Amino acid sequence: MNGPAISVAMSVYNGERFLDEAIGSVLDQSFDDFELLVLDDGSTDDSRGIIETYAAHDSRIRPIIRENRGLIVSLNQLIDEARAPLIARMDADDICKPERFARQIAFLETHPDHGVVGCWTEDIGENGDPYPIKGLDHPLDHEGFLRAIERSEPLLCHPSVMFRREIVRAAGGYHAAFRHCEDYDLWLRLATVTRIANLPERLMRYRHYESQVSSRHSTEQQIGAAVAMLAYRERCAGRLDPTEHIAALPPIDQLDALFGREGVAHWVRARVAPGLLYSTHGLRDNGFDLILHHIREGGCREGMWRTVGRLLKIGEPGRAARLAATLALPG
Numbered sequence: 098m099n100g101p102a103i104s105v106a107m108s109v110y111n112g113e114r115f116l117d118e119a120i121g122s123v124l125d126q127s128f129d130d131f132e133l134l135v136l137d138d139g140s141t142d143d144s145r146g147i148i149e150t151y152a153a154h155d156s157r158i159r160p161i162i163r164e165n166r167g168l169i170v171s172l173n174q175l176i177d178e179a180r181a182p183l184i185a186r187m188d189a190d191d192i193c194k195p196e197r198f199a200r201q202i203a204f205l206e207t208h209p210d211h212g213v214v215g216c217w218t219e220d221i222g223e224n225g226d227p228y229p230i231k232g233l234d235h236p237l238d239h240e241g242f243l244r245a246i247e248r249s250e251p252l253l254c255h256p257s258v259m260f261r262r263e264i265v266r267a268a269g270g271y272h273a274a275f276r277h278c279e280d281y282d283l284w285l286r287l288a289t290v291t292r293i294a295n296l297p298e299r300l301m302r303y304r305h306y307e308s309q310v311s312s313r314h315s316t317e318q319q320i321g322a323a324v325a326m327l328a329y330r331e332r333c334a335g336r337l338d339p340t341e342h343i344a345a346l347p348p349i350d351q352l353d354a355l356f357g358r359e360g361v362a363h364w365v366r367a368r369v370a371p372g373l374l375y376s377t378h379g380l381r382d383n384g385f386d387l388i389l390h391h392i393r394e395g396g397c398r399e400g401m402w403r404t405v406g407r408l409l410k411i412g413e414p415g416r417a418a419r420l421a422a423t424l425a426l427p428g
Contacts, residue, residue, distance in 0.1 A: 104179030108171035112189030139165025188256035192302035212264040212291030223306035278321040316384035
């Protein structure tokens with residue numbers, strides 16, 4: 098028997114709050130020739146029960162239940178176990194609109210030179226209410242995608258993408274070193290081997306809330322994204338990518354040695370620090386020390402005094418005093 102046209106890859110960890118709505122939106126797609134792989138990554142809530150209940154009523158669902166191994170391992174396992182040539186990503190807290198798969202598979206069928214296609218999103222809050230976003234929409238064509246890389250603009254919404262399985266496998270899948278920005282690193286690696294596009298249709302309702310991974314791990318995510326950009330530039334220049342075979346990124350102070358030249362660590366701090374000024378989690382974790390280091394090595398101080406007030410507002414008077422004292426030193 099022929100396999101399905103699409104494998105939907107969903108990794109779940111303690112996702113019971115939104116999981117029912119996410120799975121339901123996949124099952125309600127107008128294009129129904131798919132398998133839905135739902136991997137429960139050792140959840141301690143009722144995610145497993147929800148998955149197994151759906152699987153008992155719809156043969157397209159393939160549950161994978163195991164101990165916790167983390168998102169990157171889960172994503173790579175889903176790619177390995179997929180039976181279709183096309184994989185549609187999906188998260189356990191987002192919602193597909195009914196025409197998403199039909200629109201994306203039609204695009205890939207008529208654009209054989211494209212390996213990845215995403216779509217624009219309708220951003221929603223924790224309870225499904227509108228969530229206003231001031232940023233740019235994702236680029237529509239590959240040329241725009243390459244420009245967006247250089248401008249540090251949004252590239253793809255990870256749970257909205259559909260990609261060709263073999264292209265991603267040939268690129269090495271998701272790399273373990275880039276935890277919490279594994280998708281960004283993958284897009285940068287794919288940008289030089291295939292064409293990438295987004296559909297100008299809001300086919301995904303993308304949820305924002307305080308406890309999601311991208312909020313809780315903003316410092317690690319932004320550091321990883323900066324290193325991924327450096328690795329991209331190495332590849333574009335025809336040099337070896339020093340991150341290709343490492344299992345974890347080294348501390349920032351060791352990046353000069355990793356890339357074999359001075360100034361890499363300084364560049365990473367300068368790139369990351371401005372984004373952490375508005376991150377509550379970043380100001381409370383090791384992102385705060387990164388900001389102080391950035392100032393002490395002569396980095397840009399724009400917006401730093403306002404951050405002193407922000408630290409007081411979030412209940413961090415000790416850190417507010419440390420930042421103020423650092424800013425008071427000669428620049």
